[in-house]
Amino acid sequence: MRKLSIxxxxxxxxxxxxxxxxxxxxxxxxxxxxxxxxxxVTYEVLTRKVEGEESIISMTEKLDMEVQPGEAGMExxxxxxNVTPFIRTPExxxxxxxxxxxxxxxxxxxxxxxxxxxxxGIVLDGRDIGTTVLPKADVKIFLTASVHTRALRxxxxxTEGHPEMTMEEVEKEISRRDYLDSHRExxxxxxxxxxxxLDNGDLTLESTAEAIxxxxxxxxxGFDR
Numbered sequence: 001m002r003k004l005s006i007x008x009x010x011x012x013x014x015x016x017x018x019x020x021x022x023x024x025x026x027x028x029x030x031x032x033x034x035x036x037x038x039x040x041v042t043y044e045v046l047t048r049k050v051e052g053e054e055s056i057i058s059m060t061e062k063l064d065m066e067v068q069p070g071e072a073g074m075e076x077x078x079x080x081x082n083v084t085p086f087i088r089t090p091e092x093x094x095x096x097x098x099x100x101x102x103x104x105x106x107x108x109x110x111x112x113x114x115x116x117x118x119x120x121g122i123v124l125d126g127r128d129i130g131t132t133v134l135p136k137a138d139v140k141i142f143l144t145a146s147v148h149t150r151a152l153r154x155x156x157x158x159t160e161g162h163p164e165m166t167m168e169e170v171e172k173e174i175s176r177r178d179y180l181d182s183h184r185e186x187x188x189x190x191x192x193x194x195x196x197x198l199d200n201g202d203l204t205l206e207s208t209a210e211a212i213x214x215x216x217x218x219x220x221x222g223f224d225r
Contacts, residue, residue: 003121003224007129010143012177013150015205016125022209024123027225032116033074034126037109038100039087040076045099057104097177101184127181130192139216140195149201150174
């Protein structure tokens with residue numbers, strides 16, 4: 001049996017990226033962090049001080065973006081520069097929803113993502129993988145947890161580098177991201193009809209990955225891994 005394509009969607013702080021990395025490692029699959037790709041675009045918008053949708057689209061279409069395996073999973077290169085260390089700052093986080101909601105930006109990114117996923121044996125995570133990017137994925141997971149749980153995870157993740165952030169601020173930002181992502185006009189965050197809902201509020205990252213492997217086994221017994 002061929003290797004599977006696995007789509008993992010969900011809101012901010014659900015642990016999509018971390019779980020996807022673990023899952024890809026367990027299955028010996030490639031990992032494509034689509035959220036990191038949109039963060040890379042947002043980083044370039046901020047760095048280059050690009051304003052206006054048309055200008056942002058034009059910039060995105062001209063970007064030479066590549067993804068490569070790295071020690072922490074996937075690394076993103078833009079015009080030959082590794083931008084991975086710069087894409088998870090509060091500044092990028094506060095702007096990424098608005099940038100990723102632009103139709104021309106999503107069109108350019110989807111083309112890259114689909115090409116990467118064509119061969120199977122890949123795990124993709126984001127907010128519209130099962131609905132837009134890879135609607136024919138073999139397995140679709142919608143990963144979520146309560147706003148408070150997701151905010152607590154994000155708070156622990158960012159406070160080491162940004163001690164000025166408070167838990168209340170992070171929780172408000174998570175709620176804001178949820179609203180923006182689910183109400184954007186193009187490719188809003190939503191569970192695909194054939195996706196399996198997985199609440200990992202009480203699960204570790206490792207046990208979440210194990211749960212997804214079990215789902216794959218149930219749907220495709222003896223799948224290639």
